[in-house]
Amino acid sequence: MARASHLLDSSLDSADGFTDPHGAGAGGPSADTVTPGQALDVETTYLKGHGTFLEDGQLLSSVAGTVYRVNKLVSVKAIHARYSGEIGDVVVGRIMEVGSNRWCVDISARQSAILLLSSVNLPTGIHRRSDETDEAKMRSYFREGDVLSCEVQGFYQDGAIALHTRSLKYGKLADGVMVAVPSALVKRLKSHFVVLDHGVSMILGLNGYVWISRTPSAQEQKAQAHLFAGHHNFYDAPGSTPTAAPKAAEAVAGADEPLDPHAVREQIVRVRNCILGLVERKVMLTDQLIAAVSRTARSLPAKQLLDPDVMDTVILETREQLQQHDE
Amino acid sequence: MSSTAPSNAETAFIRTAAAQGLRLDGRAPTAFRPLKFHFASTPGAVEVHLGAADAAAGNSTKVQAVVSAELGRPAILAPNEGVLAIALELAPDFSAAQASVHRNEEEASVSRLLERALRRSGAVDLESLSVIAGEVAWHVRIDIRVLDAGGNILDAACVAALAALLHFRRPDVGVEHTPSTDFLPSAGAAADAATAALAASGGPSVRVYGPDERPPVPLTMHHLPVCVTFAFFNDGHDVVLDPTRGEEIAASPATPDSMAFVLNANGELCALRKDGGCAMDLKRVLQCGRLAALKAADLTKAIKDAVARCEQAMLSATKARAAAKGTNDASVVAVENPVVLEE
Amino acid sequence: MRREIVSPEGFRQDGRRPEELRRSHFRTSLFQQVDGSAYVEQGNTQCLVTVSGPREPQMRSKSLPDRAVVTVEYAVAPFSAGERKGPLRTNRAHTEVAASLQATFEAAIMTTLFPRSEIMICVQMVQLDGSALATAINAVSLAIIDAGIPVTDYVTACSAGYIGSDPVLDLNYLEESAGMPQLTLALLPRTRKIVTMAMEQKLHLDHLEPTAEMCEEGCLQMYQQMNAYIASASKLATLITPSA
């Protein structure tokens, strides 16, 4: 890590240059890093957010991390803090337990999240009441270990997160690899379904689980939408990968040509190694940054990115490119 | 309150009362409950009753301590010393409201501190318990049974253990260097493997004298370390001494909020326990320490007085028995010495 | 043949002054699989701590409806001390340290923010050279902060002994085994309030104050060092310099 520190600019005097600071709901990291017990600079009126507490009328930080200010809300985010969740967040989760009418899903939160049978789209139509047959077949929809994309629907009283997959874009994930990164290093974006170059897509779960996979072809997309409309059992269909948002898929559909599966796989690996490399250097992840770094890395064999020195060079090069681009 | 845990309303009441310097049993915040000793006729057995008057409210603590000794091999690491063992047991019906997990934790935490107070502080002179260096030594065992858990088990157990140790008499022993042919264990405790083996090997043999041959001897005590426990309410703002069960629960909404000092009459601190709970200034800790020292002196005096009075009573009882021996009166005289510790 | 703890010139055997701490090193975020981890070296005492959670409790029956459960495992490596000790499953001394650590950190962690979850702290003493409890507390403190678990303050700890008529700070193994009284104190440095105190051997009540005051100073010094480390370790990196 020490090696990287001279290379990367650790000062946080401004929002990083990759996203629009006024982007949807995104509070850019503001000036400072604070440590537990440190008093926070606040104006006369403020809202107390995560990672802060009040003592004798003073707002103090309870964690070591970066201060975020969104309007009046002041919060501090630590790099390794567990995912706390907000309604509407896109997350990637893993089924830990199959219950009688619910799945327990690991989304790196402080408790297992709950996905109710009534919160998933059942085969043969979107608006259908679940019945006993569905309960009996729960394991055929999602079984232990399965990775899925879903959305935060709400919270239970004890703080557990409720999830739902009631949208075409959510569901079981296949044909790819999952990377777990600290949730605090995933920046809130307009869309967390990202289509990268060279046939690779990624779901940048706000909980820090990232799913990297092959972008399904336009045909596959269509076939899937078709399935979903209810002729077959969607969940048992082979290659059912609702990985990217339909809109995004349409965007690439035009340029869609059959790609060499080996090349796609290598690009998936590159993206994976780039994400790990960035996270190890405590860099905040955005879709554009990952895209830029993996583009720079494209000239290298994927395994070379395991070498920290190579990774440093790649990041440095990307930085120069981005700076030039800025000017 | 004896079998059920106090309700939230009750604990809240205890806390608000404490804020005004009041306690449910009318004590001052820095007062101990009345302390009573009941000595059994056998030496080394004592029952200590803390707050007997308030038993109906479930706020009395009753602890029994029994000291016994037998001959055995000394520990390898300390060949010239005897062995002191402490065993604590909470009676099975102890505070039925408490979950068994909690009970194990409490048992462990109390026995850990007793260990520090009585063993590691060197209260009992272990060297004097050695009979033949490296071969035979007395194994002294203190069995402590909590019969009634009405709060502050620790202090009560410590007092009971000390009183029992002072009250205890072990048989006198003699070492005979010639192989004894008439090896006769005269006390039950002596019929043990170590001495037998030793006698068989032709080494020096140990002779245990019966109470009629030589008077039993007391243990040599270096000092009397007594324990004084404080409980804190309202984030350390209010403090009480010798908390009752209800107060203990009120003081520990989440984690036990108490502090214990183990001190002797010389003002030496032998152990100190403050694990978590409310955070407090050093000044506060020192204040508590000074108060604990005062209380420790009182407690030590109470223990000594009680033992002394009991011994006197025993002496006169023995005399009386000797006088009445002809009539073969086997009735045992149980002495009850209520000693009330003044505030 | 007992050598002097403090020489007439005012130096200890390892060359320190009585009020001097040993040199310490800190590292955090050592492992991927846990939420937080820390390695603390104080002199030759080395301690490794990992923190998992707040997470779904492994035993659901142990969860509490109003706050997180803190569990502490304390282990000592077989090669950590002069004499090799086989791993003991249940060691009373270890249970005592674990209980003390648990109570200490329950007081500092804002457990009520995480009902029905569990925070598991695993302490591994890699090498023992005195002041083990204090080192463990400092390491747990860093690991908890590394895990991003909200606390009201750091908990920093330090030990001090009392010899002759003066206290000495941060005892090493040699000094510890000389049989002098030793006080370990865990402090919330911001408010200078004491969370945990533990003592070995007899100490006269009159000497408690100077010894505890020295401990307090030591804790504050530890805080300075730990806080400086955390401040630098928790900075995020940016890839681009501000475009003016």
Next chain:
Amino acid sequence: MPLSTAERLFAAEGIAASLRIDGRDPLDARTVELETGVILQASGSCRARVHRGSQVLVGAKVAIETLDGASLGAGTSTGLGAALGQGGGRIVCQVVCDPSVAATGGGRCGAGSGRPVDDLTGECGQRLSELLNSAASGIDLASLVVIPHRVGWTVYVDVLVLDLGGNLFDVVLLATKGALCNLRMPRATVLSVDGKQDYDISSHETERLRGAEAIPLAVTCYRVGRRFVIDPTLEEEDCSDLSLAIAVNAAGQVCYMSKSGNGASHGSLIKTMMAFATRRVPELLRVADHCILQQGTRTRAIQGFKV
């Protein structure tokens, strides 16, 4: 955490296509950092850290033990008689997990569907002990005898697994070799007192463990599908149904082999694995020895766990 069928499939396909999840070829290993002399209290120590993988700390201690039961060092004397009877000292190995490793995934290694951690460490300790106490280990076990049939040195090798990231045995053996090369034991001299043999332990003179530099290293081959990989990640280990640990010395001789897993295999695959291991390990030994010997002179641990 259990793996999904899709992830297993993706990993297995990658191996079949010679492109693993992290980009390595099936026969590529990750880089390892070695650091010797990290524990002052131990007679020899070594830490090995695999890049994004397992991390182990090995401490070796020696104790002189006498056959009549009263041993100077701590620990049991079981097996000492047997060892001395065969004219050698003995090496006692134990592999334990840091409680945090044991606690993740409900006591199973990494992937919840994997083996119980205790099982894995037990197997690892067993293999280590069998290998080191055999003549093939290269260690001069006879040099551990102080008075024949009566007094001998016991070397205790304690392995602490700090992080589990696959391929445990290879890493453990590497770190153990590091620790044993780093080992300094006090010199024991035999005296004759009144015709009886006695010994004296020097307080300042030390000697190395003879033959430590000859200890072989292992390459464990894991079968996935129709191919095999080395140095797997936990996920890949989970996809494998058969593994063969092959320890080879500098001369390219196979010193120890141990198979685990439920699968059965034809001899041809085993032969390929062995041919690979006998080719790879001597190379590996050259690099490792260089690394270990270079650091061998270091006596003070500097920042034991640098990132």
